[in-house]
Amino acid sequence: MGYMCDFCGEQRSMVYCRSDAACLCLSCDRNVHSANALSKRHSRTLVCERCNAQPASVRCSDERVSLCQNCDWSGHDGKNSTTTSHHKRQTINCYSGCPSSAELSSIWSFCMDLNISSAEESACEQGMGLMTIDEDGTGEKSGVQKINVEQPETSSAAQGMDHSSVPENSSMAKELGVCEDDFNGNLISDEVDLALENYEELFGSAFNSSRYLFEHGGIGSLFEKDEAHEGSMQQPALSNNASADSFMTCRTEPIICYSSKPAHSNISFSGITGESNAGDFQDCGASSMKQLSREPQPWCHPTAQDIIASSHATTRNNAVMRYKEKKKARKFDKRVRYVSRKERADVRRRVKGRFVKSGEAYDYDPMSPTRSY
């Protein structure tokens, strides 16, 4: 199972383009970003080798992996391991333009550590060799621009958010959109929507990988801190009285509302549109939750009431997280369903952004930015 290039789907993705929100192999990166002047300006960086979904911001020289901010936090926050927090980390610079692998090596001194197979490298290089790069005449071979990324704060500083900026508990819950159940205890979808958005804004890039979540202790691990803090097991749900601290200590967004009803019957996702297919619904829906609810949860205490309550809360939590993942993907990853139509639209002439009939006057031609009048 690899994390393949979003463009060719053949090579392993190495580079993350923020502008395109896409993970690309080196060859496609160079290919795509040599297409025009605008694409050349796209800021790219390595893709996180842990979650394979976010742009890497630091390189851990001890583990020899590139990590995004979230994975850096989770891996080096000193809570998982007292040793990892002392790992040496190096800022990963972004770049633009169309650098060769050699130039990338100059940008990233650790580039020699990258796990590029020789075959892959050669394939990429071969691909690069086939490309014609439109130089900008500055004498810079490929117009590569090195962009400094902000030095990530120390893990502890980053981890320990400035609580002074956090609203009061009640208002915090309101800020986060922690939903007030209606009289039936139902989750109000719009408020969930708001909650997730606000949470992302507050916490920066989201910790969005459920796979990672399960690999690192499962959902139960989310509440370990609460458990320790509270001294007793609480249901992993947050009521209106949920403390802000509990939000802050759970980066994995257990923004959920406890309901006495089965979770899957309460959640309606306003974000689901006509574009969503059946699989989308299933993905957010009850089937997986039913399955989860049958599975023993690690945090459950053996009272029947707790088991039922925790199970409901857990399924709801899981559903919200899955919904959040999907929403994030939907928000940042505009999906082109028909490439041919996109290609057509990309070359169409326009007047003030609107398509015009062929042969008529236009003020914008994507193929040659000239005017017909």
Add this chain to the structure above:
DNA sequence: TCAGCGATTTCATCCACAAGTACCT
């Protein structure tokens, strides 16, 4: 604390037309 106002951001809309889909013969 609230209202008012300008600045900034977000989002829906428009356009032409090839491709996809549904229906009929």
Add this chain to the structure above:
DNA sequence: GTAGGTACTTGTGGATGAAATCGCT
């Protein structure tokens, strides 16, 4: 059941303006 023809629907991206939001007084 299959093939061909016709009519209708869908989906693309950039510019734009309306609406929402923000920040300041």
